[in-house]
Amino acid sequence: MKKVAIAGNPNSGKSTIFNNLTGLSQKTGNWPGVTVEKSEGEFTYNGEKFYVVDLPGTYGLSTFTIDEKIARDFLVKEKPDVVVIVVDSSNIERHFYLVTEILEMGHNVVIDLNMIDLAEEKGDFIDEKMLSKILKVPVVKTIANKNKGTEELKKSIYEVSKKEKNEPLKINYGRDIEEFIEFLRDKVNLPENFPERWAYLKIFSKDEEIFEFVKDKEKVDEKIDRIVKSRGFPDPETFIVEKKYGFIRGVLKECIKEKRKLWKRLEISDKIDRVITNPWVGIPLFLIFMLIIFEIVFGIGNPLADLIDRFIGFLNESLKTLFARIFPHFLTSLLTDGIISGVGSVIVFLPNIFLLFFLISFMEDSGYMARAAFVMDRFMHYIGLHGKSFIPMILGFGCNVPAILATRTLDSKKDRILTIMIIPLMSCSARLPIYILFTGAFFKKFQAPIVFSLYFTGVFLAIVVAKILSRTVFKKEESPPLIMELPPYKKPAIRWSLKLSWFRSKLFLRKAGTIIFSAVVIIWLLSSLPPGVEYASKESILGKIGSFIAPIFSPAGFGRWEIAVALLSGIVAKEVVVGTLGAIFGEQGLISSLQSIFTPLSAYAFLLMSLIYIPCVATITAIKNEAGIKYLLLTILYTFLLGWLLAVIFYQIGRFFI
Amino acid sequence: MSLSQVKKGKVRIAGFAGGKNFQKKMLALGIFVGDIVEVIANNYPGPVIIAKNSLRIGIGFGMATKILVEKIS
The missing domain is CATH 1.10.287.1770 (Helix Hairpins)
Structure with a gap:
């Protein structure tokens, strides 16, 4: 099979070209040893099969970033048969730097003049035949986000792959x-x-x-x-x-x-930028945009997720009565509470994630995202983070999973992993039911300030942890200097954004689905075994594990097996803590049971624990996919220790006063 | 004089005082010593946006203090 590499600058539309070429045949993974995403795929043209690799976006081929090193090593060592260089035609001069570097290597190259519509809108008309004649390589015009020119590109790749090796380009350096x-x-x-x-x-x-x-x-x-x-x-x-x-x-x-329309567009773009970069306007405007994103992702997403949730619940109940007649109790429970709930807990994420991906690609496409990074940069720098980290952190309040996926907009590995690691401290909406239950039982008069104090504690800890991590684990890694090209604003291509978001969402569900599903089934098994026990009772395996670890929580004032079981099952999803407590104590007597077990002091210690300890399975999966197993383990370890430590310190100090 | 001090107008880039990565990044973006650039926006102390022909580049405040420029008469 012939090997094709896709090279290009960041923002050249390279990944879209890759998607257009390979369709659904692609798979993603990481480049060996690093967390940079590697996409591979295949396509067939004229009966010939091509294996395609999407190289990381780079400006050149020196080795001062991981991305450049990966791209360069691939080109030099793997010797692809064809290199497609994707160029943003509306920014052709800058993007051609990489083209000359690769041509000097002497690869068989196809130059892809992408976003040709934007270039023409700017007033640049590129004579591709002339270009092809001067550089002695085929030149193809494409509009990736409208899937135009893909066939011509495939044809050129096919033809070039049949040719002798290209002579290296000789630039006269004197x-x-x-x-x-x-x-x-x-x-x-x-x-x-x-x-x-x-x-x-x-x-x-x-x-x-x-x-x-x-x-x-x-x-x-x-x-x-x-x-x-x-x-x-x-x-x-x-x-x-x-x-x-x-x-x-x-x-x-x-x-x-000739150039015509560009200057008009730049003039407008510059005017907007003068306003947006003014901190007195830019920061409030940014916060408003964040609020809108938050409202759409969760305001529209959550009711949809609820609908899915209710449908799964309905399906679950109906099938339960049906199965009860045919199957033994254990099997019925496995099929409904285990498997259907398991599938449900994966699909339930779809609305939030899809909306998030859509809005992010919308913002990136319009040109605003690049500006937002500048607006927040000074503030975020104080805590050792990048300007763009702000968006994932805010999203974390809704749900940590889309927040972690949103870190993909960050360019440097350090910023990305650092942000991923502190996101679990942002109190997501699934933790709210726990706060509501406990503040209702213990702090009736101060419900709002107590809940607020938890959110605030989360943010405060995130800042502290970010500072500590950037001075220890990530000490050697410098944030890249904040210098970015700012393309003029443009109308985002909505249909393309929708398609891309759908594709990304599916990919996420496929990747995360199995792990979330297995976790739900495992917790179900632990709660229902050995056969015949009451679900999640003291006699179940889960109950026994709970009894075993409960003493760990004694110094924090809640060392009971019921609480340990609730915290364990909360790893499936945080709101499950409430459901488990309900199952153990019975829905009716829940509040009075809690009041007999907890004092207000230990109740608040428990709330601190619930806020901080181990992220839920979906978040764990997202962290593993985005940052790798090492940083996942580090995150699980530190969140557990931090949550436990804080609960204990709070309880022990509190005892002196109360 | 550093770029961060220029409110608006055209200046010539006189040098880069930052580290090697910073210099390389400027080169990669196509900004060289001797280039004439126009300051599009500068909200001191904040990011600076410069223009070179049809190219617009945003530069964080910290980096803008490291770009040395001279006024052109």
Whole structure:
């Protein structure tokens, strides 16, 4: 099977091109050893099968970010048969930098002029035949989000894959560079089949990795410095970059005809930006947008989720009566309380997640997301986070799962993992039923302030934990400097956003579904075994585990098996804590039973525990998928310890006063 | 003078005082020493937006203090 790599800058529409090419055949995973997402897929054209890899979005091919290193290693070592370079045609000059880098490697390339509609709207008309003639590679125009040009792209890939290996592009860097390359020839030990000219140029730029192949490092180093100095450049990299851009400008001048509408659009865009970046307007506006997102994701999403929930409940009850006549009790319970509830607890997430994905792609597409990062950046920097981390954190109040998925908008691994790790401290709406039950039983007069104090504690802890983590676990990793291209605002393509969100939601459900489902079934099994016991009673396995671990909670004032069982089952979903307590104590006597077990002091300690301890299974799955198993374990460990510690300290200190 | 101090108008980039990653990022975005850029928005102390032809680049406040510029007469 022929190997195709898709390369391109971030925001070039690369992933959409990848989706269009591979359709539903793709699978996602991580690149070995890192948390950068790797998408692979296949397509067939003219009977020939192609294996496609979506490389991480990069601006160039140096090695100063993980993304660039992954892309470069793939191109050099895996030697794809065809490289498709996706270019944002409305930003062609900048995006062509990567094109020249890859052409210098001598791959068989197809240049994909994507978003060609935007370029034409700007007033840029690109002569692709001329471009193809100058660069000696096929050029295809596409509009990825409307799935236009996909067939032509496939055809070009097919044709190029049949050709001989392409000659590396030769940019004229001047006589002294050519002399330098000649000078290098016998001083370098390159691995076999290594792109030579490209490697020599990287050596000239003092690329650390490639420089290792040089035999006489000192002499070469000296020579480079001499050339750079004589030409009056600060360092070799600048020299190369400027020459490349000079070449790009020259090529594009030949191929682009007139500009008209762009300036009008930029004028409007600049006016909006002047207002939005003013903190007195920008921050309130941002908060309003957040409120709207929150309202849509949860205000529209939750009633829909409730509807699904009620339907599952109805199905469950109806089937229960039906099955009771045919099957023994145990089997009926497994099929309904176990399996149907298990499936239900996965589907119930669909409305929230779909709406979230939709709004995020809507905001990114419109151009607002990039601005929002700037607006919140100064504030978020105080707590060691990125401006964009604010959005996931706010979403965490609704449900931690979409919040964790929203961290995908963050570019650096450090910011992403740090944000993921503190999201469980944002008090999600599933914890509210616990607060309501307990404040109703113990703090009738102060219900609102007590609940508020819990939300506040969560946020406060998130800030503290973020500070601590960024100074310990992530000490070595620097946040990338906040410099971003700001494309002019545009009308988002809604139909494309809908399609993309649906696709992402399905992918999430498929990935998370099995784990959530298994967890529900396991808890059900533990609560119903050995056969014949009352559900979640002291005699069940779960009850026995509860009795065993209950002493851990004695120093916090609630060391009873019922409470331990409730906390354990709460790992399935936080609101289950209330249901389990109801099942154990009986719905009627619940409040009075709680009042006989808890004092107001231990009740608040229990609330602190419920707020902080181990995230629910759905959140756990999301953390595993997005950050990896290591950070998941770290999160489970620290949330449990922190919750327990806080509950104990609060209870023990409180005892002195009450 | 640093870019963060320029309220509006055109300036020439005189140098980058930041670390290597920062310099590379500027290069990758296509901003070089000697370029003439226009300050589109600057809400001191906040992010700065600059324009080079049709390209718009947002720069965090911290980074804007590290870009040295000179007024052009």
